[in-house]
Amino acid sequence: MIRCQETERKALMEFKQRVRDPSHRLSSWVGEDCCSWEGIRCSNVTGHVIELHLRNRHRSDVSYMDCSETNFDDDDVGCRWALHGGITPSLLSLQHLNHLDLSGNNFEGNRIPEFLGSFRRLTYLNLSSAGFGGRVPDQLGNISTLHQLDLSYNFYSNYDLHIENIGWISRLTSLQHLYMNWVSFRNVSNWLQALNTLSRIQVIELVSCDLRTFPPSLPHVNFTSLTTLNLEDNIINSTVPDWLFNITSLEELYLCWNYLYGQTPDTIAKLTNLRALDLSGNMFHDDFRLEALSNLSKLQILYLEEVPINDMLSNLESVFSGCLMFSLKELDLHGTQLRGSLPDWLGNFKNLKSLRLSYNFLYGSVPASLGNLSSLQSLFLYSNDLNGSISEGIGGLKGLINLDLSNNSFRFSKVHFANLSSLKFLDISYSYIDLNKGDDWIPPFQLQSLYMFFCQIVPRPHFPKWLRLQTTLRGLDLSSTSIKERIPNWLPSSLEYLYLSNNKISGDLLQYLPNLISLDLSNNSLSGHLSPRIANIMPNLEVLDLSGNKIAGELPQLFGKQTYYLDLSNNSFLGHLSSKISNTMQYLYWFDLSMNHLSGSIPLSFCQNKYLLVLRISKNNLSGEIPNCWKNFSSLFILDVSSNKLQGRIPNSLSNLRSLQSLHLSNNNLIGQIPLSLKSCTNLVTLDLGYNNFIGNIPAWIEESLPFLKTLSLRSNALTGSIPELSHLTYLQILDLSNNAFSGAIPRSLGNFSSLKRSSSSELYFNNYSYDDEMWLFIKGSELEYTTRLLSIDKVIDLSNNSLSGYIPEELGNLHELRSLNLSRNCLTGEIPSNINGMQQLEILDLSRNNLSGAIPSTLAALNFLSDLNLSYNNLSGRIPTGSQLQTFTDPSIYIGNSDLCGSPLTKYCPEDMPTKGKEEEEKKKSKDRIESIWLYMCRALGFIVGFWTICGSILLNSRWRIAYFHAIDSMCDRLYVVLVLNVAMFKRKLLVGGQVD
Template sequence: MEKTSLLSITFSLTVLSVQLAISHASSTTVLCQDTERQALIEFKRGFYDPSGRLSSWVGEECCRWEGVGCSNVTGRVIKLDLRNDRIDLFSDCDDNFDYWYGVSKGCRWALYGDISPSLLSLPHLQHLDLSGNIFVPHRLPEFLGSLRSLTYLNLSTVGVAGRVPEQLGNLSTLRHLDLSYNFYGLLELYVEDPGWLSRLTSLRRLNMSFVSFRNASNWLQAFNALPHIQAVELMSCDLGTFPPSLSLVNFTSLTSLDLRYNNINSTIPDWLFNITSLEFLYLGGNDLNWLIPQSIARLTSLKALDLSQNAFHDGFVPAALSGLCRLQSLYLTDVPINDSLANLQVIFSGCLMPSLQELYLSHTQLSGTLPDWLGDMENLKSLDLSSNFLHGSLPASLGNLSMLQNLDVSSNDLNGSIPDAIGQMKSLVSLILIDNSLRLSRVHLANLSNLKDLDISYNSFSLEGSNDWIPPFQLNTLSMELCEMVPRPHFPKWLRTQTALTYLDLSGTGIQGAIPNWLPPSLEQLELSYNGITGGMPQHLPNLGFLSLSNNGVSGTLPSRIAETMPAIQFLYLSTNNLSGSLPPSLCRNKFLYVLRLAQNNLSGDLPNCWKNSSSLVVMDLSNNTLQGGIPHSVCDLKKLQSLHLSNNNLSGQMPLCLNSLTELETLDLGHNSFVGDVPPGFGENLLNLKTLSLRSNAFTGSIPPLSHLASLQILDLSNNNLSGTIPRSFGNFSAMKLSPQKGDYDIGGAAENMWLFVKGAESEYSSLLPLVTVIDLSNNGLSGSIPEELGNLQSLQTLNLSWNYLTGEIPTNIRGMQQLETLDLSRNNLSGSVPSTLATLNFLNHLNLSYNNLSGRIPTGNQLQTFTDPSIYAGNPNLCGPPLAKGCPKDKSIDDKEKQSEDIDSRTETIWVYASITLGFIVGFWTFCGTLLLQWRWRFAYFRAIDNMSDRLYVVTVLSMARLKRKLRGSGQDG
């Protein structure tokens, strides 16, 4: 026993010694190896760190640096996690990296730079996450394929483009790969040959959304070689089609498949329904056709199904979905169901009804009323029936949906009062009723204690007797745009209780008075346009990013310290108010300011010369004020500026050539000012995106520069200046005026562009139709020479105004090339020659003015010219004649004489023909009769015998008549 105890004690001491040794070894390996520390330092040198995220990377203990993870046993670096969770996909993080637009605070936290090959000195690295940072240069390095120990690699949203390196296929131990949401400007990240993916045999999760597979037809075969794959996300990868068949489906462990927005224009292949392990299937945003196959019922594990935005050209038969008893989320948005909502009960009459938690049926062409059976979906949490043709009232049965959190019935024809039962839905978080004719009051909201988002725009909301109302909820967003509020308040006092509001829209509600000073500082978006708001600007809203007070009566000056009171402002809409004073220099320090619209106010003073640090500004609209001075050169530092409106001010001086550096500029409107000097000869050389150029109503002199390099130009207005010289022949090369204008909004900075244009003899404001307008207006200058024939190449030009100049020569006959021309004004020039008959071929011409020139000859007629009956459009041309002028042409008399002579000739000819016909008829009749007598002797004998008999009878009758006459004469003589 003693021996046994001794052995036991000895063994315990040995184990304890080993444990202490291991513990000691662990404690002594806290410091990472020098080679790995040096590799991390080299990695840090390759990045610019504006937020100081890598400031902890000092000292010897690199395992304690932020984002670095080491093995507890060996001390080797196994993890590098520097992801930037604050990145915004739709952000614009620096001058060289543009996703789309916008400014994200998350960009300040991003690392910028190149991935150093020093990572190769971390041979035990298993986890690498650099997502949300910015790679410069914008490409994926090939050496990443040599990090053979990697099991996790996340390089999503790092702004790279070009080919995905096939060396990544060497990472045979990789279990998670994420390359999603990568592109640089218009360049995309793409896979040339997906064969390398088949070598990632340990892969469980793959996300390559927004990586193009456009030319990689064997993508499915590559994924089919991954036996352990569980989740595949390939959203917006340009896959194009479904391979119709697979000999063998290997990825039987697949639980999630996301193929949304891939332009797949085929049927759903049957092999897909053999993957019975699928729980999440997303096929939305494609062009799937044919019927939904009945075999979809084999996917008994399915929890989420997205078939939205598919046409199903051959019909949509939803009954096949009724057997999916585990289905929780069903997305059918934009599927043309085109049926009564009541008829869809066939889907939900079975096991699907108690299972479903989310149902999205917006834009499905549903009609009829809302059926009561909707209230039987007891586990429903989200119901979206928006943008359909539903009518009638909301059924009280919806109140049975005690778990419902999101209800959206917007953009239908619903009417009537909200049922009281809806006011009992205490789980409701989001209630969207926009664009109906519903009536609701505070009573309907009295018990919605969890409500966070409320949109009742375009409805009616009663606030009667609610001055002291304290709602039970704390809203995050509230929209009441164009909501009829009864009575119309100065400002809803109950909003004072909503201290968590981030979004508030009360535009067009008719509220009056000043903006209260109790608005919650949490506000990020405030929309109060089209009201009767007076008083000054709101103050001290540190989180406000969007402010619209357009079309009100706001007065006073802009806050002198606006950069401090609104440090986060990005969109500032203050047009059409009564603001006065000068622009505060503090405005330039709003470094996130993206859109600045201050048109139609009473602003005065000089434009501040402080814009150098306003690097984010995309729209500056200061038109219709009384600003003076010149354009400061710091405006040319706004490298992202796309729209510059300075028209209708008192600005003067010369036009700075440095505007050429604004390469993103699409609209430049300097009209109605007092600018002088020449238009710079090299102007526009770099403005390849410029669509609208207006220098109207200034005092510019000199000749017009060629400008033909402005390939995107659709509107050119240089009218009412002192320009001289000839019209450049290169104007016939404006590319955008040769092509049909593109439909769609001319949207810059989240709002449609607007311009005042002089078209069809009147000045009109264009906004939504602006992208469809093409104009050249050079009127009221001192231009000379002839009209270039090259203008006939502009087949999409709609308005050409060259009036009030000194143009000579003839109107070019090839004007017929302007097939879309609607307005042509060549009045008040010295044009000569005739009016070309080719004008009659312009089928869209509806406004014409050729008055006060030296045109001569007959006015042509035909087609569209027949509609111009106003003689004033030809006035002042003494040598013009013919309709619609009262003056006849000199050749008209001789033409009439010729016509009269022609009529006389025709009359004589007709008479001759009449006599000739009679004569001919006599001859034909005579010879027909006489010829018969000559040829037929029996007819001749009978004819002459008849003549003899008739003569004899005539003779006898004559003799007897004469005898009677003689007797009567004798008898009358005797009586006398």
Template sequence: MLDLRNNSLSGHLPPKILNMMPRLEYLDLSNNKITGVKDMILDGRPSSLEQLDLSYNSLHESQLVSLGNLSMLRSLNLGSNNLKGMLPEGIKWLKGLTYLDLYNNSLSLSEDDLTNLSSLKYLDISYNSIYLNKSDDWIPPFQLDTLWMGFCQILPMPQFPKWLRTQTDLRELDLSNTGIKETIPNWLPSGLQYLYLSDNKITGEIPQFFPKLKYLSLSNNSFSGNLSPRITNTMPSLQWFDLSMNNMSGGIPFSYCRSSNLERLQLSENNLSGEVPNCWKNSSNLLLLDLSNNKLVGGVSDTLCNLQMLESLHLSYNNLSGPIPHCLKSCTELSTLDLGHNNFIGNIPTWIGESLLYLKTLSLRSNAFNGSIPRLSFLPYLRILDLSNNNLSGTIPQSFGSFSALESAPTYQCCYFNNDTLYAEDMLLFIKGSEIKYTTSRQLSIDTLIDLSNNYLSGSIPEELGNLHGLRSLNLSGNYLIGQIPRSIDGMKQLEVLDLSRNNLSGAIPSGLATLNFLDHLNLSYNNLSGSIPTGNQLQTFTDPSIYIGNPYLCGPPLPINCTVNIAKAIEEEQNKDSSKSRMEILWLYTSITLGFITGFWMVCGSLLLRRTWRITYFRAIDNMIDKLYVVMAVTVAKYKRKL
């Protein structure tokens, strides 16, 4: 046995490499950069090699001629190479071959190429240019237990290949995206355990004649009508059921809640109506529940809280309402909580940041949540946070700079769930002004996002956000934020999207923004920013002036405003504004004095003219005051005369 996978090996293999190791039975050279394997064996001596893995390299078909000499070969994996055209001649004569993997090449395979492979049990020809249905009477020389031929790119198959009738031992069958338009025939082997028929145009009813089936994928077809309540009874071993992107209607039968083996249920993008069933008591193994993009109403069922193993919950794009039930805090294994685009109300619960410690994705966008943002920085794995389009108020918590999963650059991960299951995770994220559908865990694992746009947030942007060195998208647009753009923003080295538009930010644009080498989407429009736009590095690539529109005191490229002229104009406008303000104050002062005099004069004189008794009283009082004043003055003058 010789295992050299994942070693960045390049070039050709040494000539006669198998002659040098006559007892070698297992050779794994996968995930390298090998370009040639010609002349692996030259002198005709028999080789003991039984398993050869050359997948994920850079091979092409002309170098595989010598494989025909490997008479003992039982397993051959050539997936994800650069093979083109017809099947290499050497492979056609490997009569003892039981395992053949040609996944993701550009081969054009025909029935004739498989005539001699009578021992074949496993065949993967998916993602090629293959068509195996030239004649209805062709009888394969083999009896397969696994056939993968999904996403074949040439000549669609409007019907299920008739030769599949002979494959009575089939356990796994993948015909995804092959152009099939008919109903699922009942002659398919009843012993099937894995059946993948997604991305076709299959019509009719959902099959119920596979008692051993574990995985059934029927997504993106033309199934219609109501969901069958008997499906989980007729397929008791079902673990994964994907019926998303069809035209199913009606309510969700209670039987779907009661299947104890079901781990993944996907019914998204249909026309299902009614409420979320209140029957999730026996679904103890359910890991993923996706009911998004339907017409469901009512609140979140309390029995969902019984799903203690649940790791992904998608209820977005429905008409659900009410608050988030408090009991959902018991679903402590959740990695994804997606409740966006509904009518949920109330505050965002504080227990989300205290109990759901495995949470990686939290989307509550486009609801009616209000109040302040709770502390969420205790969530060590949170990478995607979308609270946009709500009624949230208050300030952005300073603790947002403490998300540990955002402090370093993201890395690709094979699995998104806590138990390392290989289920793909589907998710709609709003990035760069449009929604993007993520269909693989690898895509989700590499993206990091904070979106607080279109709320009523106030205060300044916390300097602590600069600690998020791994954040790729930050959207704070459509709020009432004030102050300056924090200079610490240059710490977000992975930032690709920055949207601070439609706020009340002021001051200069930090020069550190030009050091963000990955930035490719920027919007600072409709603020009160001033000064010259920084130049150099990444900012030089932003030539669209609309990203700065609505900031009258910004100048420099790409705006047509010259900074020198702009500064002089700003000073002149300020002086004119002060002069105008001074004139208005003087005018208001004189106007007030005049109005006061007129009002006081007529209040006194008008009263005396209109009331005779008031006039007599007034003038008598004046006479008395004059008499008293005369007496006081006469006495005072007399005293001074005596002293003299």
């Protein structure tokens, strides 16, 4: 009988001693013959170990599993069965090894050992979901015999696996299958050239690898054997290169969720062997043309989710009338901007198993032709404008498993479900349901999930009694259906998820649900008390959410041992926080008791729960000090103890909360300086210390030690000194330093905040997480509670009510995305910067109660989003600018206290607009004189005319007067002539006499 080699047995024993085995998976590793141990396979000839199978057998799917302490979610038993620790170099003794599988375990962020490159006979290496981190060693390129390499899904506390140099992969000349999903290639540009050297490669999967480039050309395409290429969910920004369609061996091509653009390439028709094509979520041009796909006669799976087809659905008949009508098994046209009604030709697909037309603009009824899809298993038509009745043909789809018709306007009756015997998932939310007529109806199906929220149930809203027959039901949603009755005791005992929110349920809710795993009754009008025996009533409960109700009474001391999510917030619970709550729920990761009436101190036991991620006990009446017990605590993500009556200093042990991203200590009576211990909380995103009694300066280390800060609130304390340079906080969006005693000038560097210069609304508020957070901000003169969604988009600077002096820095005009700026109640001088129009998104501007002077800049009118303005009580002068948004500010109080301001909306006129009294009288006098002159000239003219015609008319009409008049004229002329002659003669004599004398 062949037995294992002693050196190899010792190597395996050393490996066993180096790892932690909480599930005792390696308990069979005893005795002398290692070939009989579980997971070991030896050669029948030599006895050498040739295969090592240590895959976590409690994980059928090991993808995307993170069993690190900070991310451990114990609802997945796979993490409990994982091996922990590191890999000992003793395994080098297994030199005949050709198969090594360590997937699904937890090697705690250790690097992949370089010595694995010494296994020169290895053909299979699987290290997926094994908790490795750091750089992938180049030594793996030495395993030239390798046929399959899987390094996918390795995470440990956000310490991801990454590649720095891809050159080693070209040495794996025998490689056929490569899986490197979620391995970061962020600094690698030549990834495609390296893979192109692998002539035998058949499968390449590089999902979410930070790939950025897609080379437009390759000198030579070497992928002659490639059948599967998966580049899903990267950031490739290019057109689809033509060389890709020269790989005629391709059977599966996944390019979804990148940034590909351009038209549909016609050359895609060359991929005649293609069975699966996924182009979903890319940026192709409008009017994406499907004609190029019509000749892919072997295509079985076509996913085009959110690709802008932008056409009438009826116009696509020519595309699907040929080969695709017979070959397609899965068709996804979700969110492709399709319009029109559902055409009858949809019923001609012979082998279609899944049809998804949700999130489009389809209208009308569902045609009877869909009943011809005899192979259909999944039908998704949700979120359209479909209405009316459903064709009874749908009820004949005996193979239908998943049916989602929600968010339309359908009317249902039991005839529509008459023959759906295979149905497991049903969502008919937002519909009119008539299933209660005849409570003796026996459904043909056994559902696992039923969603009927916002349904109108007739003849009266109550629990449909046919639900009692759904013994396999695991999830039920009857929220917002106006049910007004007790939860019946016939609800299935196997129910795992129950959502009854927004109803008016009364009575003892819990005594009927002993096997419940998840219970969500949030946001109702539930009253009464929570049974102190809840741990015994529902021992299997993992999720309990009773938030937003009116439940009162003492807080129970115990909950289920398996409970990992507990939310009792916004109720009226009384009593103290018991240490038993956190001690008994050892896997608790979400604990929220905020907005209740709890009193007493914070138990030390909260520091002992190593899996706790979220601790919210804000808005209670808790007193005493924050416990200084966080020494062995590393996983806490959100800590919110705000709005209590806590005293003392911030404990130094908070420095151990290295994973903390949100810290809320506001609205308490905390004292002292901002402690140095917070310097170690390097992942902080929110730091809220407002409304306390902190003293001293803002520590200079905040800028360098807390690089991820997005929200910093220190308002309403007793902080002094100058505002430090904070511009290196590149993610900062909310800065609230109001109501303190800061002095000095506003730092010019505040205009350099990167996050206030660019839009970041699409980014997650927390780093790599989408948890909800909330805090109070003082906006528009009142405090408003902001959730994570608002915090992620709002951008605020509030320096009000301090003793700041000097000018308003012009650099603030660079903050293009700033939405609220409050500099009121300081001692600022100088003018309002003219480049204030650079704050293009500004909605709120408060510069009141300073010593600002000069004119209001006209550029203020260019702030198109400005809705709240206050410039009162300064020394501003001149005309108030007009135009654009400023025209909407009609309240004069926003300019009050500036005695030299004039113009609308003030009643004070500007000098050039209102004439003086003297000028007014002078104008009146000139006007009067002009009128008198006009009358004088008119009278003179009239007198002349009258006199002239009186004399001349008489002469012309009377001949005696006329003869006498002309005779008088002649006599006058004679006399004038005699006088003239005598005067001339006298003048000549005088001239003559004068000449002789000389």
